[in-house]
Amino acid sequence: MQNTIEIAVCLCIEHSVVTETLSRALSGAGFTVLGNIQDPGVIDDTTVVIFQPSTRSSHYLMQYGSRKAWIAYIDPSVQHQSLESYAAQGIREVLYADELAPHRLQRSVDRAIKQQHMLQRQSHYDGLTGLLSNRGFLEATDQALFNVGVNGRMVALLALDLRGFNDINQHYGFSFADQLLSFVSLRLKSTLGPLAKIARLGGDEFFVLLEQLSSIDAAQRVATRIRAVFDDPFRVHNESVRISADIGMVIYPETMGSAEELMRHAHAAMHTAKGRDISIYRYEQGAVDDWSENMEQALRLALRRGEFELFYQPKVCLRQRNILGMEALIRWRHPTQGLLSPQHFITAAESSGVIVPIGYWIIEQVCKDMQTLVDHGLFDVSIATNLSFRQLQDEPFCKALPRLLQEANVNLNCLEFELTETTMLTEPESALDTLNQVTALGVTISLDDFGTGYSSLAHIRQYPISTIKIDRSFTQRVSLDHEADSIVRSIINLAHDLNMQVVAEGVEDDTQLNFLLGNGCDQVQGYLFSEPRPMWEVLQLIDKILLPVNLSGVHTGQ
DSSP states (O other): OOTTSOEEEEOOGGGHHHHHHHHHHHHHTTOOBOOSOOOGGGGTTOSEEEEOOOTTOHHHHHHHOTTEEEEEEOOTTSOOOSHHHHHTTOEEEEEEGGGOOHHHHHHHHHHHHHHHHHHHHHHHBOTTTOOBOHHHHHHHHHHHHHHHHHHOOEEEEEEEEETTHHHHHHHHOHHHHHHHHHHHHHHHHHHHGGGEEEEEOSTTEEEEEEEEESOHHHHHHHHHHHHHTTSSOEEETTEEEOOOEEEEEEEETTSOOOHHHHHHHHHHHHHHHHHHTOSEEEEOTTOOOHHHHHHHHHHHHHHHHTOEEEEEEEEEETTTTEEEEEEEEEEEEETTTEEEOGGGTHHHHHHHTTHHHHHHHHHHHHHHHHHHHHHTTOSSOEEEEEOOHHHHHOHHHHHHHHHHHHHTOSOGGGEEEEEOHHHHHHSOHHHHHHHHHHHHTTOEEEEEEETSSOOOHHHHHHSOEEEEEEOHHHHTTTTTOHHHHHHHHHHHHHHHHTTOEEEEOOOOSHHHHHHHHHTTOOEEOSTTTOOOEEHHHHHHHIIIIISSOOTTOOOOOO
C-alpha cells in the first residue's frame, strides 16, 4: 500500500490520550496526519477516515466505548453533513487505543482501502460478465449527455432483452444460462469494441450506450449490427443454442430527459418491440405507443378479472434453522399467454401507473395470506412484498398506506416491505414520512438487491431499514470467485456493523450455503430450499420438508 494516501484523523478534544496515540501510530506507519479536523469539507477527497467517538456521539460511545476508534471508508461523491455521517458509512475496523501500534494500524488501513476499492468496483461492474452495472452505466450516460452540449453530437441508448432465455434457464439450469450470458457479453464487446459502453442490469437484460453519433441513421446501423450478433448460434457446454433479442432504442437530444428517464424510455421501447414481434423499435418523444396503451388496458382488465396471483418463496433463518418468513412474488395468469412472471409486465405497470392499484391488491392479498398462516398455526412467519418507486411517488397511496395497514387486523410485526436502491433515491420526501409511519406500526423495511444499484451508505442510514438482501448475482459466485467472496463478506460485516440483518438471495447449492453459514449470514432464500410457489404448496412444503430445515441441503425434487 502506498503511504502517500491521505488519512483524515477525526478526533475530539475530550480524548487527548487517544489522539496522541493515533497520531504517533499514523506517523510511525508513514502516513501524513491531517490533524484534528472539525470541518467535513476538508476531508471530501480522503480515502479513509479514522474516527474517534466524542461525547456528542452517544450512540457510538454506548456501542464501542470511549477507548475505541474505528476506521471507515468514505464515498467522495456524497455531500456529508457531519463527522458522524462518515462513521455511519461503514465501520471496517474497531480498535482499542492501546492496540494502535504502527504495524497494526498499517494492516487495518490497508484492509479498509482494499475493501473500499472492492465495494466501489462491485457497484460499477456486473460480477458475472464484467460489463458495467446499473450504477456504472448511469454515470457513463450522465457524462455522455453532458458531452452532447460540448460536441453537439447525438447519444443513443439501447435496451436488449433475450427472447426465450427463461425457457433455456429452466431447461438447462442456471450454470448453463450464466455461461450463455457470458458468451453474449463477449460477442457484444467483440462486435462493438470501443464504439459503445455495455451494461448488464440483471437477468438477461443488457444496455448499450453509443456516443458522438452523427445521425439517427448511424444509431440504426449500430442497432442492426447488434441484432446480427444473434444470427449465429452460441456453443455452450457442447450444446448449440440459438437465441434472439428484442431491442429498444432512444436518441438524445431527439428525446429529452435525464439518464434514468432515457433508460426507462429505451426499456419501454424494448417491450414495444417484443409486443409487436419486431426486432428493433425506436422510442420517439410525443409519439403514440399503441402497444403501451393496450398493455395498460390489459393490466387494468386483469386486475378487474382477478387474473393476478401471489407466489411465495420461503426465507430460512440459519441461526434457528427454520422458516422465518417468505417473499410474495406476483404472477399474471394471462388467458392466452399462460402464467407470466413480473419481468413481462411490471415495467409497463410502473410506466403507466397501474402498479398503484395493483399495489393495493397485493397488500390486501398479503394480509389475507398472513391470516392463512395464523390459521395454519404459523404465528411468527413473516411475509415480505415489494414497494416500487412509482407507488411511493403516488401521494394518495402514501397517505392511505398506514390507514390500510391499521385496518387490516393482522400482526404487522410479521409484515415487511422491500425497497430497491433505485426506489430509495427516486421517491419524494413524503415517502420517507410514510415509511417512518409504517415502521412505527411494526412493519419492517428491507433493502433488496443490494450492490446492484447506486445508493451510498449515507442514503441507507436515512431510511428505517432493518435488513439488507444480497443480490443473487453475488451469492451464486461465492466459492468460485475470490472477489465475490470478499464482497459478500464485506456486505455481511457492513450490515451487522449497522445492526441490520442479512438475507442472501439465489442460494442453489450446498457450497453457497456453507459459505454463508461460515460468514455469519442470517437468512437465505433460493431454489436449494424452494422455488416460488402458491401459498397452499408452501404450507405443504413447510409441513413436510422445511420445518425444521435440514441445512445440509434440501432438494425439492424439481
